[in-house]
């Protein structure tokens with residue numbers, strides 16, 4: 001696929017001071033691509049997403065977001081946290097929450113303009129909740145709150161959208177509404193990273209699924225599974241540079257002493273694999289430090 005990657009991990013080690021959660025991560029993501037992260041609790045899905053936002057540390061290697069350091073991409077990223085992370089008692093309406101998505105454009109200290117209010121209304125309409133604009137956020141159902149958070153992110157017109165387990169506690173109707181909007185966004189050129197525990201959904205929806213496994217005892221971080229292109233990429237829409245990162249332990253066996261995983265082209269990964277037909281996802285959980293209220297959308 002032409003164009004520079006919007007997101008690039010190059011032998012990256014990410015985590016928190018004194019806690020390397022993921023090591024040897026190699027990944028390129030390009031405009032219009034959909035990447036799903038799967039894996040067990042505590043594997044590092046949320047940490048990966050937070051590293052893109054500059055909320056988790058890059059402890060080694062490199063992470064580039066639109067060619068810049070994480071947190072310095074000028075608001076090109078949209079972030080959809082888990083609705084459960086937000087305080088439902090915070091006294092704001094759904095419409096206000098979505099309007100916060102425009103703050104990165106206007107600056108939170110400036111009054112919003114009519115164009116911002118129009119964009120917020122359109123985003124709420126897009127997730128099917130135009131009639132809930134005046135309802136207090138905390139009085140909405142879990143699935144509706146998740147859709148409001150998606151509307152907040154898309155109101156900011158992101159080029160890279162990061163979603164942390166957006167389908168938790170979401171019914172089939174809300175899930176379909178979210179998937180439809182996400183498909184429209186990627187068709188329009190946005191890149192997307194979402195974490196989920198629903199592997200069948202990840203395989204159905206994403207171009208690639210990346211599995212993250214918890215760190216083996218004694219290792220310095222989680223082993224990152226391989227990514228494989230899924231149906232959409234196989235159709236020829238992607239041609240993405242897919243890499244396969246060998247878990248740290250295996251890399252150590254195979255390499256001449258390198259301490260991080262190696263990457264090989266996907267074709268070779270396929271030859272070397274035992275024929276598994278699906279990729280696995282890198283599961284990252286939401287950070288421990290939760291907000292105490294609804295905050296403006298996080299950019300990158």
Ligand SMILES: Nc1ncnc2c1ncn2[C@@H]1O[C@H](COP(=O)(O)OP(=O)(O)OP(=O)(O)O)[C@@H](O)[C@H]1O
Pocket residue numbers: 016019021039040041042043044045046047048283284285286287288289
């Ligand atoms: N702020 C933090 N400081 C230090 N360690 C953290 C911090 N936040 C998370 N961790 C640790 O990082 C590891 C990965 O956590 P993370 O939330 O990324 O996992 P996850 O894959 O998203 O899990 P889940 O599926 O449960 O949401 C865990 O061991 C967790 O304890």
